[in-house]
Amino acid sequence: AQSVTQLDSQVPVFEEAPVELRCNYSSSVSVYLFWYVQYPNQGLQLLLKYLSGSTLVKGINGFEAEFNKSQTSFHLRKPSVHISDTAEYFCAFIKGGSSNTGKLIFGQGTTLQVKP
Amino acid sequence: DAMVIQNPRYQVTQFGKPVTLSCSQTLNHNVMYWYQQKSSQAPKLLFHYYDKDFNNEADTPDNFQSRRPNTSFCFLDIRSPGLGDAAMYLCATRGGGETGELFFGEGSRLTVL
Numbered sequence: 001a002q003s004v005t006q007l008d009s010q011v012p013v014f015e016e017a018p019v020e021l022r023c024n025y026s027s028s029v030s031v032y033l034f035w036y037v038q039y040p041n042q043g044l045q046l047l048l049k050y051l052s053g054s055t056l057v058k059g060i061n062g063f064e065a066e067f068n069k070s071q072t073s074f075h076l077r078k079p080s081v082h083i084s085d086t087a088e089y090f091c092a093f094i095k096g097g098s099s100n101t102g103k104l105i106f107g108q109g110t111t112l113q114v115k116p
Numbered sequence: 117d118a119m120v121i122q123n124p125r126y127q128v129t130q131f132g133k134p135v136t137l138s139c140s141q142t143l144n145h146n147v148m149y150w151y152q153q154k155s156s157q158a159p160k161l162l163f164h165y166y167d168k169d170f171n172n173e174a175d176t177p178d179n180f181q182s183r184r185p186n187t188s189f190c191f192l193d194i195r196s197p198g199l200g201d202a203a204m205y206l207c208a209t210r211g212g213g214e215t216g217e218l219f220f221g222e223g224s225r226l227t228v229l
Contacts, residue, residue: 034217043120043206043220044159090158102147102166102210104218106158 002027004091004107012113015083021076021110023091030096033074034104035065038088047089050074061085086114119143122207122221129197130229137192137224139207147210148190149218150182154203165190194226202228 007022025031032051036044048059055067065076074091091107121140129135139148146167151159163172165184179201181193194201204225208218 036220041204041223041225043122043222044208044218045220046217049217102164103161104149104208108158109156 002093002095002105004093004105006089006091006107006110008110009108010111010113012115013081014115016080018079019077019081019085019112021089021091021112023074023076023107025072025074025091025093027072027093027095031093032096033065033067034092034094035059035063035074035076036090036092037061038090038109040087044090047076081112081114083114083116085112087112118222120207120209120219120221122205122224124224125222126225126227128227128229131198132196135194135197135226137194137205137207137226139190139192139221140188141207141209141219142188143209143211143219144187145209145211145219146187148184149208149210150180150190150192151206151208152203153206153223159206162192197226197228199228202226 003026005024013019034049035047037047038044047063048057050057050067058064063078065074067074089110092104119142123138149164150162152162153159161173162176162180163182179195183191204223206223207221210218
């Protein structure tokens with residue numbers, strides 16, 4: 001079965017500290033991977049995506065993620081977080097190639113709580 | 117500038133009273149999606165349109181219907197809302213191509229009294 005597992009439901013961290021939000025996926029075919037951020041009472045905004053090529057992808061707001069095919073992971077990182085990064089973060093994928101249905105499969109989300 | 121616009125942002129309805137949520141897009145994308153997101157959960161796909169072709173998810177209740185009169189607009193109709201239908205409803209679009217990302221609207225939060 002195709003699925004996305006976000007290993008931490010909540011991640012508390014102090015301002016200016018580094019953070020890593022973990023994501024593992026399960027798929028029998030190649031995938032395109034995404035991280036979305038959702039602020040309270042708002043829609044989802046794309047942070048970054050991995051389609052192909054370099055396994056380290058950089059996104060908006062200083063976030064980056066590394067695709068690791070052997071570990072089927074796509075962890076999100078930021079070297080120094082800000083209070084304004086407090087939000088819900090969703091890892092997701094779309095199946096690639098001939099299996100592409102255009103359906104985004106989401107993880108359950110990780111709440112990042114940045115404390116002063 | 118907002119590219120996917122949802123109205124209303126907040127909707128309060130009574131148990132059993134029909135409600136319609138709307139979504140419009142300026143991206144000219146051929147795929148439009150409706151997701152339901154309950155509190156502290158991931159978005160759940162209800163259905164999507166590829167142009168005018170409607171694709172319903174197998175577990176979407178019959179209570180939920182959708183219309184897409186043209187490329188720009190898509191509507192979500194909830195015929196008889198129950199308390200369990202209280203949620204955020206998210207509209208998203210996707211352009212052509214295998215790797216197209218989804219663009220989300222701000223969402224419509226539905227409260228059922």
